[in-house]
Amino acid sequence: MATDENAPPSRALTDKGRMEAFSDGVMGFAITLLVIDIALRPPGSPLHQFVQAWPSYLAYLVSFFTIGTVWIAHNGLTDGLERVDPIFLRLNLLFLLTIAFLPFPTRLVVEALGRGTGWERLAAIVYGVTLLVTRLLFSAMGAYARRMGLRAAGGDDPDLQEARKKFRYVVIAYVGTILLGLALPSVAIFFYLAIAVYLFVPFGLVARDLFGRGGSPR
Amino acid sequence: MATDENAPPSRALTDKGRMEAFSDGVMGFAITLLVIDIALRPPGSPLHQFVQAWPSYLAYLVSFFTIGTVWIAHNGLTDGLERVDPIFLRLNLLFLLTIAFLPFPTRLVVEALGRGTGWERLAAIVYGVTLLVTRLLFSAMGAYARRMGLRAAGGDDPDLQEARKKFRYVVIAYVGTILLGLALPSVAIFFYLAIAVYLFVPFGLVARDLFGRGGSPR
Amino acid sequence: MATDENAPPSRALTDKGRMEAFSDGVMGFAITLLVIDIALRPPGSPLHQFVQAWPSYLAYLVSFFTIGTVWIAHNGLTDGLERVDPIFLRLNLLFLLTIAFLPFPTRLVVEALGRGTGWERLAAIVYGVTLLVTRLLFSAMGAYARRMGLRAAGGDDPDLQEARKKFRYVVIAYVGTILLGLALPSVAIFFYLAIAVYLFVPFGLVARDLFGRGGSPR
Amino acid sequence: MATDENAPPSRALTDKGRMEAFSDGVMGFAITLLVIDIALRPPGSPLHQFVQAWPSYLAYLVSFFTIGTVWIAHNGLTDGLERVDPIFLRLNLLFLLTIAFLPFPTRLVVEALGRGTGWERLAAIVYGVTLLVTRLLFSAMGAYARRMGLRAAGGDDPDLQEARKKFRYVVIAYVGTILLGLALPSVAIFFYLAIAVYLFVPFGLVARDLFGRGGSPR
Numbered sequence: 077m078a079t080d081e082n083a084p085p086s087r088a089l090t091d092k093g094r095m096e097a098f099s100d101g102v103m104g105f106a107i108t109l110l111v112i113d114i115a116l117r118p119p120g121s122p123l124h125q126f127v128q129a130w131p132s133y134l135a136y137l138v139s140f141f142t143i144g145t146v147w148i149a150h151n152g153l154t155d156g157l158e159r160v161d162p163i164f165l166r167l168n169l170l171f172l173l174t175i176a177f178l179p180f181p182t183r184l185v186v187e188a189l190g191r192g193t194g195w196e197r198l199a200a201i202v203y204g205v206t207l208l209v210t211r212l213l214f215s216a217m218g219a220y221a222r223r224m225g226l227r228a229a230g231g232d233d234p235d236l237q238e239a240r241k242k243f244r245y246v247v248i249a250y251v252g253t254i255l256l257g258l259a260l261p262s263v264a265i266f267f268y269l270a271i272a273v274y275l276f277v278p279f280g281l282v283a284r285d286l287f288g289r290g291g292s293p294r
Numbered sequence: 295m296a297t298d299e300n301a302p303p304s305r306a307l308t309d310k311g312r313m314e315a316f317s318d319g320v321m322g323f324a325i326t327l328l329v330i331d332i333a334l335r336p337p338g339s340p341l342h343q344f345v346q347a348w349p350s351y352l353a354y355l356v357s358f359f360t361i362g363t364v365w366i367a368h369n370g371l372t373d374g375l376e377r378v379d380p381i382f383l384r385l386n387l388l389f390l391l392t393i394a395f396l397p398f399p400t401r402l403v404v405e406a407l408g409r410g411t412g413w414e415r416l417a418a419i420v421y422g423v424t425l426l427v428t429r430l431l432f433s434a435m436g437a438y439a440r441r442m443g444l445r446a447a448g449g450d451d452p453d454l455q456e457a458r459k460k461f462r463y464v465v466i467a468y469v470g471t472i473l474l475g476l477a478l479p480s481v482a483i484f485f486y487l488a489i490a491v492y493l494f495v496p497f498g499l500v501a502r503d504l505f506g507r508g509g510s511p512r
Numbered sequence: 513m514a515t516d517e518n519a520p521p522s523r524a525l526t527d528k529g530r531m532e533a534f535s536d537g538v539m540g541f542a543i544t545l546l547v548i549d550i551a552l553r554p555p556g557s558p559l560h561q562f563v564q565a566w567p568s569y570l571a572y573l574v575s576f577f578t579i580g581t582v583w584i585a586h587n588g589l590t591d592g593l594e595r596v597d598p599i600f601l602r603l604n605l606l607f608l609l610t611i612a613f614l615p616f617p618t619r620l621v622v623e624a625l626g627r628g629t630g631w632e633r634l635a636a637i638v639y640g641v642t643l644l645v646t647r648l649l650f651s652a653m654g655a656y657a658r659r660m661g662l663r664a665a666g667g668d669d670p671d672l673q674e675a676r677k678k679f680r681y682v683v684i685a686y687v688g689t690i691l692l693g694l695a696l697p698s699v700a701i702f703f704y705l706a707i708a709v710y711l712f713v714p715f716g717l718v719a720r721d722l723f724g725r726g727g728s729p730r
Numbered sequence: 731m732a733t734d735e736n737a738p739p740s741r742a743l744t745d746k747g748r749m750e751a752f753s754d755g756v757m758g759f760a761i762t763l764l765v766i767d768i769a770l771r772p773p774g775s776p777l778h779q780f781v782q783a784w785p786s787y788l789a790y791l792v793s794f795f796t797i798g799t800v801w802i803a804h805n806g807l808t809d810g811l812e813r814v815d816p817i818f819l820r821l822n823l824l825f826l827l828t829i830a831f832l833p834f835p836t837r838l839v840v841e842a843l844g845r846g847t848g849w850e851r852l853a854a855i856v857y858g859v860t861l862l863v864t865r866l867l868f869s870a871m872g873a874y875a876r877r878m879g880l881r882a883a884g885g886d887d888p889d890l891q892e893a894r895k896k897f898r899y900v901v902i903a904y905v906g907t908i909l910l911g912l913a914l915p916s917v918a919i920f921f922y923l924a925i926a927v928y929l930f931v932p933f934g935l936v937a938r939d940l941f942g943r944g945g946s947p948r
Contacts, residue, residue, distance in 0.1 A: 090451055094314055094369050096748055101322025104755025105541075108763065108830045109326065116838075122852040140830070144823040151748050151819070162453050162496045165369070169362040169494075176325060176358070180332045188340075198340040233744055235816050276823075278816045308669055312532055312587050319540025323759075327544065380671050380714045383587070387580040387712075394543060394576070398550045406558075416558040526887055530750055530805050537758025545762065598889050598932045601805070605798040605930075612761060612794070616768045624776075634776040 092160045095168055099150060102172045106179060107143045110136050113183045131189035134265065139182045141272035142207060143175060145239075146214060152236030153218055158228040167220055171213040174206055181206045185265060193261060200257030200264040207268065208250040215243055238278055246271060310378045313386055317368060320390045324397060325361045328354050331401045349407030352483065357400045359490035360425060361393060363457075364432060370454030371436055376446040385438055389431040392424060399424045403483060411479060418475030418482040425486065426468040433461055456496055464489060528596045531604055535586060538608045542615060543579045546572050549619045567625035570701065575618045577708035578643060579611060581675075582650060588672030589654055594664040603656055607649040610642060617642045621701060629697060636693030636700040643704065644686040651679055674714055682707060746814045749822055753804060756826045760833060761797045764790050767837045785843035788919065793836045795926035796861060797829060799893075800868060806890030807872055812882040821874055825867040828860055835860045839919060847915060854911030854918040861922065862904040869897055892932055900925060 114136055117128040150171075154160075160168075181203040188199035218240065221227055232240075249271050257264035332354055335346040368389075372378075378386075399421040406417035436458065439445055450458075467489050475482035550572055553564035586607075590596075596604075617639040624635035654676065657663055668676075685707050693700035768790055771782040804825075808814075814822075835857040842853035872894065875881055886894075903925050911918035 090369070090373050090453070094318060094373075097315060097318045097751060098322050098365060098369075100748060100751045100755050101318050101537075102326055104752050105323055105326040105759055106329075107826075108756050108759040109329070111760075111763070111830055111833050112330075112766075114831075114834045122842075122848045126852055126856070136831070137827075140827050144827070147752060148816070148819055148823070151744070151752075155744055155748075162366070162456070165366055165453070166494060166496065169366070172325075173355075173358050173362070176329055177332075177354070179329050184334075194340045198344055202344070235744070235819070238816070276820060278820065308587070308591055308671070312536060312591075315533060315536045316540055316583060316587075319536050319755075320544050323541055323544040324547075327547070330548075380584070380674070383584055383671070384712060384714065387584070390543075391573075391576050391580070394547055395550075395572070397547050402552075412558045416562055420562070526805070526809055526889070530754060530809075533751060533754045534758050534801060534805075537754050538762050541759055541762040542765075545765070548766075598802070598892070601802055601889070602930060602932065605795075605802070608761075609791075609794050609798070612765055613768075613790070615765050620770075630776045634780055638780070 090160060090162075090165075092154055092157055095160055095165060096154050099154075099168060099172060100147075102176055103143055103147045103150070106176050107140055107147075109179045110139050110182055113179070113186050132186050134189070134269065135182045135185045138185075138265070138269045138272050139178055141269075141276050142210075143178065145272065145275040146175065146210060148235050149214060149239035152233035152239065153214075153221065155233045156227050156230075156236060157221055159226060161224065161226065164217065164220060164224075164226060167213065167217045171210065171217060174210040174213060178206055178210070189262060189265065196261035196265075197257060200261035201254055203268065204250055204254035204257055204264065207271075208247065208254065211243070211246055211250065214239075235278070239275075242275060246275065249274075308378060308380075308383075310372055310375055313378055313383060314372050317372075317386060317390060318365075320394055321361055321365045321368070324394050325358055325365075327397045328357050328400055331397070331404050350404050352407070352487065353400045353403045356403075356483070356487045356490050357396055359487075359494050360428075361396065363490065363493040364393065364428060366453050367432060367457035370451035370457065371432075371439065373451045374445050374448075374454060375439055377444060379442065379444065382435065382438060382442075382444060385431065385435045389428065389435060392428040392431060396424055396428070407480060407483065414479035414483075415475060418479035419472055421486065422468055422472035422475055422482065425489075426465065426472065429461070429464055429468065432457075453496070457493075460493060464493065467492075526596060526598075526601075528590055528593055531596055531601060532590050535590075535604060535608060536583075538612055539579055539583045539586070542612050543576055543583075545615050546575050546618055549615070549622050568622050570625070570705065571618045571621045574621075574701070574705045574708050575614055577705075577712050578646075579614065581708065581711040582611065582646060584671050585650060585675035588669035588675065589650075589657065591669045592664055592666075592672060593657055593662050595662060597660065597662065600653065600656060600660075600662060603649065603653045607646065607653060610646040610649060614642055614646070625698060625701065632697035632701075633693060636697035637690055639704065640686055640690035640693055640700065643707075644683065644690065647679070647682055647686065650675075671714070675711075678711060682711065685710075744814060744816075744819075746808055746811055749814055749819060750808050753808075753822060753826060754801075756830055757797055757801045757804070760830050761794055761801075763833050764793050764836055767833070767840050786840050788843070788923065789836045789839045792839075792919070792923045792926050793832055795923075795930050796864075797832065799926065799929040800829065800864060802889050803868060803893035806887035806893065807868075807875065809887045810882055810884075810890060811875055811880050813880060815878065815880065818871065818874060818878075818880060821867065821871045825864065825871060828864040828867060832860055832864070843916060843919065850915035850919075851911060854915035855908055857922065858904055858908035858911055858918065861925075862901065862908065865897070865900055865904065868893075889932070893929075896929060900929065903928075 114132040115129065116125040118125055120128060181199065184199040185203050188195035218236070249267070253264050253267040253271070256267065332350040333347065334343040336343055338346065399417065402417040403421050406413035436454070467485070471482050471485040471489070474485065550568040551565065552561040554561055556564065617635065620635040621639050624631035654672070685703070689700050689703040689707070692703065768786040769783065770779040772779055774782065835853065838853040839857050842849035872890070903921070907918050907921040907925070910921065
């Protein structure tokens with residue numbers, strides 16, 4: 077919260093603390109709101125209804141991992157920033173707009189699964205497009221920060237490196253899955269889960285942990 | 295969170311950290327709550343219902359940009375404050391009261407669009423008055439901070455300057471749109487979107503970026 | 513977030529930063545959740561339904577001002593603390609339990625007004641008891657902090673002084689209004705609003721501002 | 731928020747501030763969302779419906795104390811950390827996934843109580859498994875932090891010590907109560923409350939307060 081003593085006289089750059097806090101708030105609420113749409117599916121015995129509600133759990137997991145991974149990457153991005161400027165704040169808001177929107181396509185998926193191919197197709201596509209736009213906006217934030225020299229000195233956060241390395245594959249995977257959703261929508265939902273899990277597991281870091289870093293940091 | 299060593303002995307002024315955190319919480323939650331009211335509109339095919347739900351998307355966008363821009367301006371305002379006093383805390387609460395209220399008029403708009411002119415007129419006016427009061431209270435906070443010398447030394451945040459420059463036009467635009475809402479309520483909703491987008495785009499800064507600042511901060 | 517270099521070796525005391533953040537989160541959500549229960553009241557013309565919903569607005573205002581004032585006092589209390597201990601953290605949780613519960617009695621009030629005296633009486637009493645318990649727990653937190661020496665050196669925050677001065681009157685007023693609620697429940701609701709406004713307006717500070725401090729802080 | 735001057739060159743470790751803020755957001759929201767499911771139970775007189783809603787209050791209390799105690803322990807854990815690494819961030823996300831999920835089993839309990847043994851058994855087991863998994867993930871976070879040397883020098887936070895001491899008993903109690911839930915589900919719910927209260931009351935610290943520390947910290 078304290079301002080640097082060598083702050084630029086133009087004040088075109090501002091402190092990043094509140095942008096992080098607001099982003100944490102929006103992402104934290106969006107990720108928690110997802111639980112509201114989990115509900116049992118009558119008719120049937122208690123256990124039957126509980127099991128029949130699997131689309132709710134699936135959608136909860138996909139969206140939770142998606143927002144969670146995006147949060148980790150966002151953390152890595154802002155961790156490496158020295159300050160932010162008004163354009164970056166607005167890019168961040170657009171990015172949050174898609175995050176806060178995600179509970180709606182999630183609900184579409186929950187309601188569509190098992191209700192017929194037409195509903196599943198709509199849900200799979202809207203869901204995928206939202207995920208894709210979220211990724212693209214996040215990537216735009218990173219590119220803008222690099223171009224405008226907003227980053228602090230030193231190497232990038234490992235989570236940000238991981239996110240950047242995976243970015244190309246993820247965009248291709250989302251576009252592919254959206255197209256797949258036209259033909260086999262319920263399969264596409266499982267692909268979104270696979271992508272979310274792929275994003276969540278830090279393969280590079282796990283490997284480094286297992287083979288190289290284990291005991292070094294005390 | 296740390297208190298200045300040269301804090302005034304009267305302690306009439308307090309740290310601004312928690313006011314920012316609480317405001318971020320309320321604004322972040324209000325902006326995320328908006329998604330709850332997005333819903334498909336039966337009857338019809340999946341795609342038809344999805345398209346018919348356009349008033350939900352429109353209202354979501356308007357309210358998101360409105361709260362988002364207000365948050366940016368609030369960030370700019372508190373960024374320039376050294377401390378806050380009890381009166382400022384209460385002005386801020388009144389301001390948050392209107393922000394937290396916004397999901398209700400937003401819902402009114404969603405439910406009204408396409409339901410008849412009577413509903414649309416009510417929604418357009420309640421929505422506009424809420425937006426107007428939010429702006430007026432925000433402006434009162436800025437005026438109070440200036441009058442009581444709560445601001446830190448140095449120029450204002452560029453977002454705050456932008457907000458102040460636009461303030462007069464925005465108030466006129468809101469009043470005009472509220473009056474327009476009496477006659478053409480559904481048109482008024484689109485005007486609110488136009489105002490929100492106008493507030494969101496930092497015209498002055500974009501121009502400066504394009505012509506002057508581009509490579510300097512490196 | 514940084515720990516003092518002269519931290520006590522026993523570590524029985526911990527940093528207050530996260531307790532403030534968590535409390536801000538819970539109070540911020542609770543205050544924003546209140547809007548969910550605002551709804552129009554069919555049947556009738558749009559304007560008629562809007563006006564008929566006045567119990568929603570009333571309950572929103574009372575609860576918003578109540579939580580808002582409690583937040584201001586909480587801010588004043590923790591502002592004056594140096595550190596917190598495990599017992600204080602738990603007192604704070606009990607206090608947050610009543611804050612997070614408040615949307616339920618608020619909903620009771622909204623649904624009860626105009627539905628008959630039996631409903632109004634129940635709502636007025638449950639509401640009043642919740643408000644009273646919130647105040648008592650807050651007062652217990654302050655008393656514990658004083659008794660255990662958790663406070664930093666220096667005088668108290670003006671908002672905390674204000675809250676403490678008003679405390680006795682507020683408890684009496686709540687008890688009186690709860691009793692009044694047995695006989696005239698709908699009148700009691702307006703009394704709760706009056707108490708909330710009384711708590712919100714910093715009479716002492718306003719007087720000081722008008723007569724003494726006006727121009728001094730530059 | 732400020733980075734240490736002696737940050738490791740590998741940057742494999744990152745600042746913990748945002749992880750705490752995000753966790754506070756998710757836990758604060760989850761704990762506040764619980765109130766949404768509290769509702770009166772028609773038919774009957776106002777007071778009768780209010781009393782009949784006791785399962786709502788019970789589930790609210792159990793879940794509030796459970797999340798509250800987990801938050802206190804989480805606070806104690808991160809308070810003792812110097813930094814976090816990407817794996818820890820992901821463990822924390824998995825932990826938050828179960829916390830954000832808790833409102834669903836809570837709702838199951840509310841709806842099940844009094845609706846027949848089949849529903850109560852399902853609710854008691856799903857609830858208990860969620861609580862157990864939350865505890866196990868929390869314990870995994872602590873174990874990982876110890877193994878990787880993420881902790882700061884100095885003894886552990888008293889709340890974390892308390893949580894660790896109670897851990898074995900709590901796991902046994904949860905497993906036992908889940909098994910009990912197969913036979914006597916409605917009794918199991920009260921056991922969950924007893925466990926939550928056991929976790930909430932800091933027996934060791936209360937004893938220390940009463941007999942040893944009372945006046946020393948002044």
